[in-house]
Amino acid sequence: DLLVVGSANADLVIGVERRPAAGETVLGGDLAVHPGGKGANQAVAAARLGAATALLARVGDDGHGRLLIDSLRTAGVDTAGVLVGGAPTGVALITVDPSGDNSIVVSPGANGRLTPEDVRAADGLLRTSRVVSTQLEIPLETVVEVVRSLPEGGRLVLNPSPPRPLPAEVLAACDPLIVNEHEAKVILGDSAAGDTPEDWARRLLAEGPRSVVVTLGAEGALVAETRTETERRTDESGAGVGGAVGGGVDVEVTRVASVRVDAVDTTGAGDAFTAALAWRLGTGATLAEAAGYAARVGAAAVTRRGAQESFPTGAEVEAL
Ligand code: ADP
Numbered sequence: 001d002l003l004v005v006g007s008a009n010a011d012l013v014i015g016v017e018r019r020p021a022a023g024e025t026v027l028g029g030d031l032a033v034h035p036g037g038k039g040a041n042q043a044v045a046a047a048r049l050g051a052a053t054a055l056l057a058r059v060g061d062d063g064h065g066r067l068l069i070d071s072l073r074t075a076g077v078d079t080a081g082v083l084v085g086g087a088p089t090g091v092a093l094i095t096v097d098p099s100g101d102n103s104i105v106v107s108p109g110a111n112g113r114l115t116p117e118d119v120r121a122a123d124g125l126l127r128t129s130r131v132v133s134t135q136l137e138i139p140l141e142t143v144v145e146v147v148r149s150l151p152e153g154g155r156l157v158l159n160p161s162p163p164r165p166l167p168a169e170v171l172a173a174c175d176p177l178i179v180n181e182h183e184a185k186v187i188l189g190d191s192a193a194g195d196t197p198e199d200w201a202r203r204l205l206a207e208g209p210r211s212v213v214v215t216l217g218a219e220g221a222l223v224a225e226t227r228t229e230t231e232r233r234t235d236e237s238g239a240g241v242g243g244a245v246g247g248g249v250d251v252e253v254t255r256v257a258s259v260r261v262d263a264v265d266t267t268g269a270g271d272a273f274t275a276a277l278a279w280r281l282g283t284g285a286t287l288a289e290a291a292g293y294a295a296r297v298g299a300a301a302v303t304r305r306g307a308q309e310s311f312p313t314g315a316e317v318e319a320l
Contacts, residue, residue: 002051004042006038007057009106040068051275054079087110090107090109147173157174158173161183176211181197200214202251222254223253225252256288263302300312
C-alpha cells in the first residue's frame with residue numbers, strides 16, 4: 001500500500017484584472033476554494049488511479065480542514081492519519097490575472113506542525129506501507145523522521161518541492177528522488193547552469209540517491225539508476241519506454257517518452273506523476289515501467305484545469 005506523508009492546503013483563488021501593487025486594493029472575481037497541497041494532491045491522484053492510499057498530514061480544526069478531509073475521503077484516501085489541530089489549516093492565497101500569471105502567499109499553518117513525533121505515532125501506517133512518498137511542504141525534520149521510520153524493505157519516493165539543499169541521510173534514502181528542472185537546479189546549485197538534463201540526472205545520482213527521475217514537462221522524463229551487470233542483463237528485454245540515452249560503466253540514463261496531448265493547465269502534473277510512479281513501484285514495476293505509466297498520468301492531468309480536479313482514473317489512463 002502507498003503512504004503519502006505531506007501537506008494539505010486550501011487553495012483560495014481570485015481572478016483579477018491586474019495583481020495589486022504595494023498599498024493597492026483591487027477588486028476581483030468570486031473566490032474559488034480548491035483542496036490542494038502536494039501531500040493531499042498526491043494521495044488523491046493515487047487513490048483515483050485505484051491505489052490503496054493513506055495520507056499522514058495535519059490540518060486545522062476549521063472549515064478548510066473539513067473540506068480537505070471530505071475531498072480525500074471522496075477520492076477514497078484512508079484519512080485515519082490526517083491529524084487535526086495545532087494551527088489553522090495551511091492556505092495558499094492565489095491571485096491570477098487574465099494572462100495566467102499569478103501571485104501566491106502560502107501560510108503553511110498546520111503543515112508546519114506535522115512533527116517527527118507525529119511520524120513516530122503513525123508507526124502502524126508506516127509498517128504496512130511498501131512505498132512512502134513525501135515532499136518538502138512539511139518540516140525537514142519530519143521528512144528525516146520518515147526516512148528513519150521506513151520499514152524493512154520499504155521504499156522512499158521524494159519530490160523535493162519546494163526545493164532546498166538536502167541532508168545526505170535523506171538523499172541516500174531516495175529511490176527515486178523526483179525533480180523537475182527548477183528543483184534539479186536548486187539541489188545541484190549554480191554549477192547546474194549549462195548542463196543538459198542528462199547531466200543533471202547523473203550528477204544528482206552522484207549526490208547519493210539510489211535512483212533519480214527528472215521530469216521534463218512535455219518532453220517526458222529521464223530515469224537514472226546505478227546498475228550492476230546482472231541487473232543490466234536481466235533488463236535487456238527493455239521496459240518499452242524508450243532507449244538508453246547514456247551508457248557509462250554503472251549509471252544508466254533512460255528516456256521516458258511523453259504522451260502528446262493538448263495541454264490546458266499543468267498545475268498538479270508533477271504531483272500526479274509522482275503519485276502514479278510511487279504506486280506502480282509498490283506493485284512491483286521497475287522504475288522505468290513506473291515512470292512510463294506516470295508520464296501517461298501526468299499527460300492526462302494537463303488536459304484538464306485545476307490540480308485534484310484534473311487527475312485521471314485508471315480507465316482514463318488506459319484510454320489515453
Ligand atoms: P512539475 O509539474 O513538477 O513541474 P512537469 O511539468 O515536468 O512537473 O510534469 C510532470 C510530468 O507530467 C512530465 O514528466 C510529463 O510526463 C507530464 N507532462 C507535463 N506536462 C506535459 C505536457 N504538456 N504534455 C504531456 N505530458 C506532460
